[in-house]
Amino acid sequence: MSNKGREITITALKYDPQVKASKPHFVEYKLEETPGMTLFVALNYIREHLDSDLSFDFVCRAGICGSCGMMVNGKPRLACRTLTSEFKDGKIQLLPMPAFKLLKDLSVNTGEWMNGMSKRVESWIHSTKKVDIARLEERVEPESAQETFELDRCIECGICVAACGTKIMRPDFIGAVGLNRVARFEVDVHDERTTEDFYELIGDDNGVFGCMTLLGCEDNCPKNLPLQTKIAYMRRKLVALR
Ligand code: SF4
Numbered sequence: 001m002s003n004k005g006r007e008i009t010i011t012a013l014k015y016d017p018q019v020k021a022s023k024p025h026f027v028e029y030k031l032e033e034t035p036g037m038t039l040f041v042a043l044n045y046i047r048e049h050l051d052s053d054l055s056f057d058f059v060c061r062a063g064i065c066g067s068c069g070m071m072v073n074g075k076p077r078l079a080c081r082t083l084t085s086e087f088k089d090g091k092i093q094l095l096p097m098p099a100f101k102l103l104k105d106l107s108v109n110t111g112e113w114m115n116g117m118s119k120r121v122e123s124w125i126h127s128t129k130k131v132d133i134a135r136l137e138e139r140v141e142p143e144s145a146q147e148t149f150e151l152d153r154c155i156e157c158g159i160c161v162a163a164c165g166t167k168i169m170r171p172d173f174i175g176a177v178g179l180n181r182v183a184r185f186e187v188d189v190h191d192e193r194t195t196e197d198f199y200e201l202i203g204d205d206n207g208v209f210g211c212m213t214l215l216g217c218e219d220n221c222p223k224n225l226p227l228q229t230k231i232a233y234m235r236r237k238l239v240a241l242r
């Protein structure tokens with residue numbers, strides 16, 4: 001019996017917006033599938049053996065850094081957590097994630113977008129207490145700490161933004177990642193912001209009232225964050241104010 005794996009075909013969009021002559025086009029790569037092959041492994045094989053010019057991002061290979069998001073057969077996924085064996089016909093089409101600035105081929109600038117989102121929702125602890133590093137840390141109830149940690153598991157991959165129908169209609173929509181971030185600070189006992197303060201940040205159609213509950217975020221989030229539950233919770237809280 002031969003140990004050879006099946007042949008798979010990966011089609012990737014190539015385009016360099018920095019180069020005037022560059023036009024978006026697809027390039028097809030054929031390669032042998034190896035046991036347990038992820039898209040990350042396949043893309044590295046392509047870059048090493050077939051096309052050294054193909055651009056894509058990765059850092060951790062373990063679903064932690066959030067840098068390898070791309071559209072895989074129409075759905076946003078982490079390349080390092082996607083097995084090629086999932087695609088029974090061996091055909092995989094790759095596109096860069098929409099909603100983010102295209103750098104080249106499959107590489108997009110999620111960092112710039114996330115930075116803007118963090119500033120917009122003032123993603124830091126707001127406290128009037130003086131910082132005193134000699135003092136013991138404040139006590140936090142385990143349930144409360146657990147709730148904050150749960151929402152802090154977001155890896156800023158941008159998949160919820162790429163999967164969001166609302167974001168297509170409202171380009172300034174803050175996305176599930178931004179609303180989740182606000183929910184994270186809302187449960188954090190160290191943050192002294194009031195519901196009114198959060199209303200100022202996300203109480204409009206580009207914030208919590210814009211979400212059309214299409215569920216693309218929660219269905220695709222690789223960290224299985226309870227995004228819709230948190231958006232609904234924030235919406236109920238803010239709507240009660242007016
Ligand atoms: S909420 Fe989920 S999908 Fe969105 S950026 Fe965070 S980890 Fe990625």
Ligand code: FES
Nearest residue numbers: 061063066068080
């Ligand atoms: S390479 Fe880090 S999440 Fe995929």
